[in-house]
Amino acid sequence: MTDLWLAPDLLFDGERLQPGQALHLVDGVVAGISPAPSDAQPLPGLVTPGFVDLQVNGGGGVMVNSTPTPEGIRRVLAAHRSLGTVAILPTVITDAPEVLEQVTEAALTLTDEPGFAGLHIEGPHISTARRGTHAARFVRPLDAATLGCVERLRAQDVPVMITVAPESASPEQVATLTRMGAIVSVGHSDATAEEARALINAGACCGTHLFNAMSPMLGRAPGVTGALINSECYTGIICDGHHVADEMVGLALRARPRPDRMFLVSDAMATVGGPASFDLYGRTISVRDGKLVNDEGSLAGAHVTQAEGVQRLVRYVGVSAQDALRMAITTPAACIGRPKLAQLVGRPAQDVIVLSEGLEYRGDLPTTLAAR
Known part of the structure; x- marks a missing residue:
């Protein structure tokens, strides 16, 4: 001993x-x-x-969408584990129905895999107007196929976060997902604050990468951004200096009505722990000046680790080290009902x-x- x-x-x-x-x-x-x-x-x-990350699209040269297999997800887990993140939600973004089915099958074999904390389904049930780098041809209303995948995962007690927009999912469907035990997150939406609140009232309890891919907060139109900031929902945010200005991160943190509701996400792509470029939907995504962009120069996911996000929160946003660690460990663990990940x-x-x-x-x- x-x-x-x-x-x-x-x-x-x-x-x-x-x-x-x-x-x-x-x-x-x-x-x-x-x-x-x-x-x-x-x-x-x-x-x-170790850090907990609820939005990880890829790592180690692998995207969850492009390699929707147990081995592919293991490679993503290993890449982030080598950088200090010990628990992640591998994230499948908007794609063809069979891709989600393949990822679901893979996830069901990984329930005991170290570092696997569940699955994040980010799309395809989102707004075309706010799809970001997600392919428009795959965007569609919430359907029985996705509900079936969520039901299967939850039947095996796999934590599931699913990002939906009011444009593609009704309050009744959100209530159904909530009854299954899924964590419904509002995001990739051009909806009004009222439409966003309708999903929150139906059971949505989270927001996906605040400020990004959502209707902005204006003086007479709070949008999804304002609805989430004013809510008690858990809300993810990317802190890499590119997706959200540091001043806006700090403003949102101070404005939330309840503490410990903002958590750090990386939104990491295959380049984290991997090569400097990869293919997504047949297009090349590359790291340029520390940020990920497509061939048009638009942001396409993030090239940042949770450790780097914590550093930025402290150095540039002015968050205490204790609160930054809570945002990268304690709060995301609580969001998915896995508090032991923060112990x-x-x-x-x-x-x-x-x-x-x-x-x-x-x-x-x-x-x-x-x-x-």
């Missing part, structure tokens, strides 16, 4: 960031947290549960990561221990 005490400079336990605490590891599992004993081994840096006690050491003083990802506990 291995019995180790590690005393990091700072420790985030899923709720608070605090000094002077130590991790007790027994056989590679965190058995407890307490004030550091005298024989604890010093560990430079900040120890925290340290009981977690295997490989789910616990070490960050530098500047919040850069340095590695996980097994790597750190082996190096000592």
